[in-house]
Amino acid sequence: MTANYPTPHDDAPLVVFDFDHTLYDGDSGSHLFASLIKRNPLRLLGALLVTPVAGPLVAMLPTRRTGISVYVWIATFGLHRAREFNRVIDAYVLKHEAQLRAKLLPQALQVFAEHRAKGDRVVVATGAPPELARAILAFVAHQGVPVIGSEVGPRFGAVGATRHCHNEEKMRMLRERGYGDIDVAYSDSTADLPLLLAAKEPVVVNPKVSKVAYFRQVLKPGTRILNWGCVDRGGDRG
Known part of the structure; x- marks a missing residue:
């Protein structure tokens, strides 16, 4: 059954959610690209051949994006336009509906729905392909x-x-689309510190256990650090 949410007013509170490890248990983009590679023997062979070089790049934060881009290139070779890529995403989501549904975090979705029910302006800002997050949220x-x-x-x-x-860059993209003054922001990642620091009420969800103390140090006292069901992550449960 489709829920009916009120249309937010222009001056309603702005609430920004990250997607991976916040609404979704894991890295949705990595799951997509891994699936595209595994289903094609040539792509899989290519990934295996580059892993001695690309694997260590992914493991180190300064070179992580470079390493990931190698696997993305292998996964999408032969595609030439965003429209083609979006069609591939839609087919992937349709095929793997059960697994992707199971990755959505019920507690996160409840908070997400509560904001919408109150009439807040809710936006998802993610490093994943936007079509992927849209299709899963649908x-x-x-x-x-x-x-x-x-x-x-x-x-x-x-x-x-x-x-x-x-x-x-996430903050710049939000501002370009008219989402400037952020009331509440939810994210798991230190990469989203600009977002969390910009929000009147930052909320850290499902952080890496090793980053909890850092978040407490850099964010304002009293910031909630929660766990919404990622069993291998930190944050207060309940």
């Missing part, structure tokens, strides 16, 4: 929520990120 009747994500375009016979919705 499973739970949240297809009407604006989604801002990494933009893609042609890259050497494949597609890749032309603008990564990440860190300060």
Whole structure:
């Protein structure tokens, strides 16, 4: 059954949610690209051949994006436009509906729905492809929520990120779309510190256990640090 939410007023509180490890248990983009690689023997062979070099790049934070881009190129070789990529995403989501539904975090969705029911302006800002987050949220009747994500375009016979919705760039992309004064922000990641620091009420959800103390240090006293069901992550439960 589709829920009916009030249309937010222009001056309603602005609430921004990250997607991965916040509404979704895991990295949705990595799950997508891994699936595209595994289903094609040639892509899988290519990924295995580059892993001795690309694998260590992914493991180290300063070079992580470079390493990931190698696997993205392998996963999307032969695609040339964002429209083609979006069709591939839609087919992937349809095929893996049960697994993707199971990755959505019920407690997170409850908070998400509560904000919408109150008439808040709810926006998802994610480093994942926006079509991926939209399609997964559509499973739970949240297809009407604006989604801002990494933009893609042609890259050497494949597609890749032309603008990564990440860190300060995520804030720039939000502001460009008119989402300036943020009332509440939910995210798991230190990469989203610009977002959390900009919000009147930052809420850290499902952080890495090793980052909890850091969040307490850099965010204002009393900031909630919660766990919404990611069993291998930190935060207060309940």
